[in-house]
Amino acid sequence: MKNEILKRLRYSLGKDADHASVYDWRMALSLVLRDHMVDTWFDSTRAAYGTSAKRVYYLSMEFLIGRLIEDMISNQGLETEARNAMKALGQDFDTIVHNEPDAALGNGGLGRLAACFMDSLATLGIPAYGYGIRYEHGLFEQSFVEGEQMEKPETWLSQRHAWEFERPEVQYRIGFGGHVSHSEGRAKWHPGDSVLATAHDTPIVGWKGVWGNTLRLWSADPVRQFDLASFNRGDYLAAGRSEALARTISRVLYPDDTTESGKELRLKQEYFFTAASIMDLLRRFLSDHDDIRALPDAVAIQLNDTHPAIAGPELVRLLVDEHGLEMPEAIDLARRCLAYTNHTLLPEALERWHEGLLGRILPRHLEIIRAIDDSHQAEHPGSPRILEHGDVRMGELAFIMAHKVNGVSALHTELVKETVFADLHRIHPTRIINQTNGITPRRWLYGCNPALRNLISEELGESWVSDLEQLSALTDKRGDSAFVADFHAAKRVNKVALSNWIGQTCDVQIDPDAMFDVQIKRIHEYKRQLMNLLETIALWNEMRDHPEKDWTPRVKIFGGKAAPGYFMAKDIIHLINDTASVINADPVTRDRLKIVFPPNYNVTMAERLIPAADLSEQISTAGKEASGTGNMKFALNGALTIGTLDGANVEIREHVGSENFFLFGLTAAEVMERRQQPGFSRAAIEASPRLRRVLGQIFEGRFSPQDPHRYHGLVGMLYDHDHFLVTCDFDSYFDTQRRADIAFQSQQSWATMALMNTASMGWFSSDRTIRGYARDIWKTRPHGALLEKSA
Numbered sequence: 166m167k168n169e170i171l172k173r174l175r176y177s178l179g180k181d182a183d184h185a186s187v188y189d190w191r192m193a194l195s196l197v198l199r200d201h202m203v204d205t206w207f208d209s210t211r212a213a214y215g216t217s218a219k220r221v222y223y224l225s226m227e228f229l230i231g232r233l234i235e236d237m238i239s240n241q242g243l244e245t246e247a248r249n250a251m252k253a254l255g256q257d258f259d260t261i262v263h264n265e266p267d268a269a270l271g272n273g274g275l276g277r278l279a280a281c282f283m284d285s286l287a288t289l290g291i292p293a294y295g296y297g298i299r300y301e302h303g304l305f306e307q308s309f310v311e312g313e314q315m316e317k318p319e320t321w322l323s324q325r326h327a328w329e330f331e332r333p334e335v336q337y338r339i340g341f342g343g344h345v346s347h348s349e350g351r352a353k354w355h356p357g358d359s360v361l362a363t364a365h366d367t368p369i370v371g372w373k374g375v376w377g378n379t380l381r382l383w384s385a386d387p388v389r390q391f392d393l394a395s396f397n398r399g400d401y402l403a404a405g406r407s408e409a410l411a412r413t414i415s416r417v418l419y420p421d422d423t424t425e426s427g428k429e430l431r432l433k434q435e436y437f438f439t440a441a442s443i444m445d446l447l448r449r450f451l452s453d454h455d456d457i458r459a460l461p462d463a464v465a466i467q468l469n470d471t472h473p474a475i476a477g478p479e480l481v482r483l484l485v486d487e488h489g490l491e492m493p494e495a496i497d498l499a500r501r502c503l504a505y506t507n508h509t510l511l512p513e514a515l516e517r518w519h520e521g522l523l524g525r526i527l528p529r530h531l532e533i534i535r536a537i538d539d540s541h542q543a544e545h546p547g548s549p550r551i552l553e554h555g556d557v558r559m560g561e562l563a564f565i566m567a568h569k570v571n572g573v574s575a576l577h578t579e580l581v582k583e584t585v586f587a588d589l590h591r592i593h594p595t596r597i598i599n600q601t602n603g604i605t606p607r608r609w610l611y612g613c614n615p616a617l618r619n620l621i622s623e624e625l626g627e628s629w630v631s632d633l634e635q636l637s638a639l640t641d642k643r644g645d646s647a648f649v650a651d652f653h654a655a656k657r658v659n660k661v662a663l664s665n666w667i668g669q670t671c672d673v674q675i676d677p678d679a680m681f682d683v684q685i686k687r688i689h690e691y692k693r694q695l696m697n698l699l700e701t702i703a704l705w706n707e708m709r710d711h712p713e714k715d716w717t718p719r720v721k722i723f724g725g726k727a728a729p730g731y732f733m734a735k736d737i738i739h740l741i742n743d744t745a746s747v748i749n750a751d752p753v754t755r756d757r758l759k760i761v762f763p764p765n766y767n768v769t770m771a772e773r774l775i776p777a778a779d780l781s782e783q784i785s786t787a788g789k790e791a792s793g794t795g796n797m798k799f800a801l802n803g804a805l806t807i808g809t810l811d812g813a814n815v816e817i818r819e820h821v822g823s824e825n826f827f828l829f830g831l832t833a834a835e836v837m838e839r840r841q842q843p844g845f846s847r848a849a850i851e852a853s854p855r856l857r858r859v860l861g862q863i864f865e866g867r868f869s870p871q872d873p874h875r876y877h878g879l880v881g882m883l884y885d886h887d888h889f890l891v892t893c894d895f896d897s898y899f900d901t902q903r904r905a906d907i908a909f910q911s912q913q914s915w916a917t918m919a920l921m922n923t924a925s926m927g928w929f930s931s932d933r934t935i936r937g938y939a940r941d942i943w944k945t946r947p948h949g950a951l952l953e954k955s956a
């Protein structure tokens with residue numbers, strides 16, 4: 166591999182070893198790794214074509230990939246070789262690997278789930294394509310100025326992206342606007358404007374490099390590059406106008422997590438990638454099929470939330486307007502290909518487009534949506550409509566055009582049946598099923614936690630990496646004090662590494678033997694970072710009131726971005742940083758309590774923080790977090806969860822055992838009930854002197870002396886609009902944290918509980934999740950070629 170790298174350095178980077186930069190070495194190594202996987206990728210693609218295998222198409226506006234270099238190394242079993250080669254070339258392997266920028270093409274859980282799914286689809290050898298947008302700028306870069314979040318454009322493409330192959334020959338013209346003509350019962354759309362969608366392919370090779378799938382991301386390019394006439398007239402802006410307008414479509418990811426943007430450009434982005442993807446999969450199907458009616462046997466299309474829900478009308482449009490099918494048959498055929506995953510119950514996240522806007526941008530699609538709505542109404546009179554009060558409801562459209570709809574955790578799926586789609590569920594009682602989320606163990610244990618993976622592999626061998634439920638064998642080690650001590654030691658290795666990193670990047674000194682209490686996720690009121698902070702201030706008060714007590718030292722680690730327009734979330738970030746600067750400077754509690762909030766939380770930072778965590782904060786208001794996936798990553802890496810009965814926390818607690826989980830708080834049903842009680846938050850605050858004291862301190866500006874009124878709004882919200890019941894769960898949360906304090910003081914029993922978490926998390930592998938989708942929704946299975954290979 167050493168010589169391969171030198172060859173690539175010379176002929177692809179045009180550099181020799183003496184003049185090579187870290188970037189050059191990283192690119193040379195990456196191109197060599199890419200060379201290694203192209204054959205598998207080609208073989209898999211050929212095998213799938215050769216047998217007309219059924220293909221899965223995963224349509225997602227987000228793929229939160231992070232860095233790919235470690236995946237490309239470990240999935241091909243090339244780590245030792247790569248490390249030795251870089252060493253022989255006098256380069257530090259970790260420095261080279263860390264030079265790759267994150268591909269931050271997503272906001273949070275939904276985007277990361279799509280990335281984990283791609284790894285599992287390839288590892289299981291299920292022929293599949295991921296379809297999305299090649300955003301020029303991913304999720305914004307976060308920095309803090311005086312504790313406030315600042316956003317800068319993210320620039321992952323300012324450098325060459327090592328893993329993709331541009332496909333200029335794979336290009337589709339995507340129309341917008343215009344009008345529809347009707348003659349002899351046939352309709353024809355005449356777009357007023359159009360852009361080109363160009364494919365960029367990234368090979369996704371699975372564990373042990375036995376199968377390769379494709380992630381195809383579309384970039385928007387102008388139909389007409391450059392307007393020479395305007396240029397010659399000196400109107401340079403006009404000359405580049407069409408190009409700029411076209412590129413705007415794939416320019417940047419909308420930074421809203423679980424909130425719809427409602428912006429016209431966002432609708433264009435959704436239609437742009439969905440239409441290109443549907444045209445592309447139809448071309449592939451027609452390349453080895455003559456009868457369009459066989460489509461559902463060869464194609465399974467999964468909609469990752471409602472963002473690609475226009476896929477239904479787009480497929481019907483092509484089947485009717487270009488393939489001549491009658492509307493009813495086209496609707497039925499499309500439905501048999503489509504399935505939809507719902508990821509949230511939050512009303513503000515359910516996409517609704519104004520009929521006027523959608524009709525102007527997509528006039529033919531609005532006609533088809535009306536036809537779909539009318540045909541469903543005709544079949545089920547009185548059923549919910551897609552078109553309502555001048556809005557096109559994308560959830561209803563996705564539901565009605567799907568043969569299967571799934572929630573992402575058992576509790577969430579039940580709530581989907583009881584709330585957002587209750588009426589449609591009554592009409593289609595077998596359509597909604599559950600597929601509890603999962604995470605890839607390749608990245609989220611094998612890759613990010615070498616200390617723990619080595620300990621596990623010494624014990625079990627390596628087959629657990631693609632069969633994670635083998636971890637359950639470790640439950641037998643809970644009585645083995647030597648093994649439990651080794652398990653604890655592995656955690657400590659990660660905590661020391663993180664302490665050093667935090668010392669360097671945040672200039673905060675932390676004690677690796679303190680409890681590392683971590684809450685990392687998007688900042689959102691329902692995730693209740695605020696309650697965590699209120700508990701931290703209450704603990705600080707008690708430590709100051711009773712310094713004589715034997716307090717368990719804690720480090721509170723926060724990480725997460727707020728959507729730029731989400732002011733309450735930005736206030737919460739500001740308050741966390743303001744509180745940190747006061748508490749971290751307090752000589753009384755300095756060695757017992759620290760708050761750390763590293764800026765710009767992303768996938769790579771999660772891989773650094775999760776292996777070092779002792780306590781995982783999963784404290785959302787019950788009924789609000791559809792699943793969560795961070796919760797799974799923490800438990801798999803031996804952190805104990807403090808959490809509510811929400812989302813996948815419920816199933817995690819069932820698997821790890823209630824004795825290995827710190828449960829607190831109201832249930833989803835109790836939340837609904839408490840909300841009906843007028844003044845419930847004031848009552849809760851009155852009943853809690855501890856909470857009242859903390860709110861008083863914040864209100865008086867104890868943490869913002871330079872701007873005492875800064876948090877009047879926030880405290881006022883808790884008194885009168887505590888929609889997420891922070892006040893009602895505070896005391897039980899505080900008491901449960903004190904239980905965790907006591908538990909942590911017994912190192913051996915804490916390590917045993919942590920071991921039981923790791924050992925019991927096998928079911929939460931995204932391999933299990935994908936097997937569920939393949940069995941219950943896509944009706945597909947690993948490709949025969951793989952079965953022959955693994956036989």
Ligand SMILES: [N-]=[N+]=N[C@]1([C@H](N)O)O[C@H](CO)[C@@H](O)[C@H](O)[C@H]1O
Pocket residue numbers: 273274275276278422423470508509573602790791792793794812
């Ligand atoms: N959008 N959305 N939904 C989410 C996350 N915010 O991305 O999807 C994630 C993936 O399904 C869930 O784990 C999480 O609970 C849910 O809120």
